[in-house]
Every structure is written in C-alpha cells, then in structure tokens.
Amino acid sequence: MRVRSTRTVTRDGESGAAGVGVDPQQLWLGRPQPRRGRRPAYSREAITAAAVALADAEGLEAVTMRRVAAQVGAGVMSLYSYAPDKETLLELMVDHVSGELPASSTPTGDWRADLKAIGHLQRSLMLRHPWLPAALSTRRTPGPNTLAFLEHALAVLRPTGLDGATKMEIFAQLTAFVAGHAAHEIAQSAASRSADRTAAEARYLAAVAADGHHPELAEALSTPGRPLTPEPPEAPFTRFLNRLIDGLDTY
CATH class of the missing domain: 1.10.357.10 (Tetracycline Repressor, domain 2)
Structure with a gap:
C-alpha cells in the first residue's frame, strides 16, 4: 500500500515531512491503490521487515531510507511511496513487531x-x-x-x-x-x-x-x-x- 506525504529530501537521501506528520487514518485505513504496469518486486511489508532486521542488528540509528532501500534492492526514491519518511517507517516497524504478541487468547478471569x-x-x-x-x-x-x-x-x-x-x-x-x-x-x-x-x-x-x-x-x-x-x-x-x-x- 502506498502512503502519500508532503516531504523534503535532504542531501543524504533522507526525507522529512513538510506537513503535520503521520496521518494515522491514511496510514492504517487507506485502501491500496491499483497500479498499472509490472508488479513491484517489493511491498510495504517487505520494506518494514527489512527495517526491523536492520534495527535489530545495528540499532535505530542504522535505519535510514538509503540503508533500507539497499536491503530490499530498491531505489531510495521508490521507497517514499510506501514509507514517505522515517517517522512513518517507525510507525510501521512498531506495529510489525507487535504482531508477535499473542492477542487471541481468552482471558482467564484472573x-x-x-x-x-x-x-x-x-x-x-x-x-x-x-x-x-x-x-x-x-x-x-x-x-x-x-x-x-x-x-x-x-x-x-x-x-x-x-x-x-x-x-x-x-x-x-x-x-x-x-x-x-x-x-x-x-x-x-x-x-x-x-x-x-x-x-x-x-x-x-x-x-x-x-x-x-x-x-x-x-x-x-x-x-x-x-x-x-x-x-x-x-x-x-x-x-x-x-x-x-x-x-x-x-x-
């Protein structure tokens, strides 16, 4: 799924939001937009998983759009359609690992x-x-x-x-x-x-x-x-x- 964002791109290839930050409704409830042409070789899930693996191995400081792009074999600019900035990427990362928490067990009553x-x-x-x-x-x-x-x-x-x-x-x-x-x-x-x-x-x-x-x-x-x-x-x-x-x- 792609997420739109107004951003500026710094000299090192990182992106900064020019608006008010992450729009949670757009991020979590937005519908995937159909794409024409060849299907991309990566997805928002793959990008997020790559960022998590990078953070696990080297810490949050290592998670840059350039490093994540290299991990998935994509161009830096193409990543911005899925995670417009690092703040959005962090939102995705936190929710991604939260999926490891079991949430379907029935409370015991205690x-x-x-x-x-x-x-x-x-x-x-x-x-x-x-x-x-x-x-x-x-x-x-x-x-x-x-x-x-x-x-x-x-x-x-x-x-x-x-x-x-x-x-x-x-x-x-x-x-x-x-x-x-x-x-x-x-x-x-x-x-x-x-x-x-x-x-x-x-x-x-x-x-x-x-x-x-x-x-x-x-x-x-x-x-x-x-x-x-x-x-x-x-x-x-x-x-x-x-x-x-x-x-x-x-x-």
Missing part, C-alpha cells in the same frame, strides 16, 4: 495474573527488539497489530469494573514501566558487567555505608534480604511488576 502475563510478553518482545523501548518513547498511533493486543488487554481488565479511560491508562502505564525496565536491562547487558566488577561495587557500597555519613544507606544494606549479588534479570522485573499490578487495588 485479571492480575493475566495483566502480569501481558507485562512478561511485552518484556520478551522488547528484549528481542532492543530498539523498541526507544521507539515507544514518543507517541505512536496504534496500527492493527497494536490495536489487537490493546483489545486483549482491555478484555483482561474487564473484571475490574473500571471505566474505559482508567483501563486505557493502566495499559499505557504498564507499557511505559516495561519499556523503562527493558531499556535498563538492555543497557546493563551492553555494559557487560562482570562478576568481578559486581563484587567490587558491593565492596565499595559496604565501605561507603560504614563511613558514618550515609545512615540510611547503612540501614538499608544491613537489613536482611536479598544479597548484593547477581540474580537472573527477570527476577527484579517480576518483583516490581507484581508490586505495580497488585497495587492497582487502590484505583
């Missing part, structure tokens, strides 16, 4: 357990696509895959009896929490923290706590609980997710 399952699904998706948390940091219009998962989340929350606006807010806040935590996990993984480094940091904190100038830290570190040793990355995520969702009883 909305807390189902909502926690949604959080874990979102985390797994973001860790598979490390660029996704950053892409979600700006407002995105939900495409068909994203809407299908949103519909599932709202069905999960139906037993709460909350109004629609509150349910939408809960889903948005859950997604924001997962994105923030996933971004932290991705950054920590990229830092390649070794066991020796972690042990050194623990010794440093113990020394600071013993200097007499940080009584709150000293008390916190002396309280029986989890030791300052590495644990599976999913463990802190699960703890905070449980606290977040269990606390929704206060709504």
Whole structure:
C-alpha cells in the first residue's frame, strides 16, 4: 500500500515531512491503490521487515531510507511511496513487531495474573527488539497489530469494573514501566558487567555505608534480604511488576 506525504529530501537521501506528520487514518485505513504496469518486486511489508532486521542488528540509528532501500534492492526514491519518511517507517516497524504478541487468547478471569502475563510478553518482545523501548518513547498511533493486543488487554481488565479511560491508562502505564525496565536491562547487558566488577561495587557500597555519613544507606544494606549479588534479570522485573499490578487495588 502506498502512503502519500508532503516531504523534503535532504542531501543524504533522507526525507522529512513538510506537513503535520503521520496521518494515522491514511496510514492504517487507506485502501491500496491499483497500479498499472509490472508488479513491484517489493511491498510495504517487505520494506518494514527489512527495517526491523536492520534495527535489530545495528540499532535505530542504522535505519535510514538509503540503508533500507539497499536491503530490499530498491531505489531510495521508490521507497517514499510506501514509507514517505522515517517517522512513518517507525510507525510501521512498531506495529510489525507487535504482531508477535499473542492477542487471541481468552482471558482467564484472573485479571492480575493475566495483566502480569501481558507485562512478561511485552518484556520478551522488547528484549528481542532492543530498539523498541526507544521507539515507544514518543507517541505512536496504534496500527492493527497494536490495536489487537490493546483489545486483549482491555478484555483482561474487564473484571475490574473500571471505566474505559482508567483501563486505557493502566495499559499505557504498564507499557511505559516495561519499556523503562527493558531499556535498563538492555543497557546493563551492553555494559557487560562482570562478576568481578559486581563484587567490587558491593565492596565499595559496604565501605561507603560504614563511613558514618550515609545512615540510611547503612540501614538499608544491613537489613536482611536479598544479597548484593547477581540474580537472573527477570527476577527484579517480576518483583516490581507484581508490586505495580497488585497495587492497582487502590484505583
């Protein structure tokens, strides 16, 4: 499907919108226009998949119209009929990977357990696509895959009896929490923290706590609980997710 856009093209071949940005109705609800002549060797889906593969391998910075065109074997200018600018391409990419989220399962009726399952699904998706948390940091219009998962989340929350606006807010806040935590996990993984480094940091904190100038830290570190040793990355995520969702009883 082609999407029309008023744009300017920079010297390096990138495109910038000259209007008000992505029109979600045109992007998601527009009908494919019939074409005359030979059928193109690529499609909007192929272009989006190529951009996702590029972002997965090299990060969002690597996703340029020129690089994506090279991936699908197309001319840069021909891509603009399908994704007029990088902003539109990002919209397509986010919805493309959202198709990996199962949205057809029937809620169990235990909305807390189902909502926690949604959080874990979102985390797994973001860790598979490390660029996704950053892409979600700006407002995105939900495409068909994203809407299908949103519909599932709202069905999960139906037993709460909350109004629609509150349910939408809960889903948005859950997604924001997962994105923030996933971004932290991705950054920590990229830092390649070794066991020796972690042990050194623990010794440093113990020394600071013993200097007499940080009584709150000293008390916190002396309280029986989890030791300052590495644990599976999913463990802190699960703890905070449980606290977040269990606390929704206060709504």
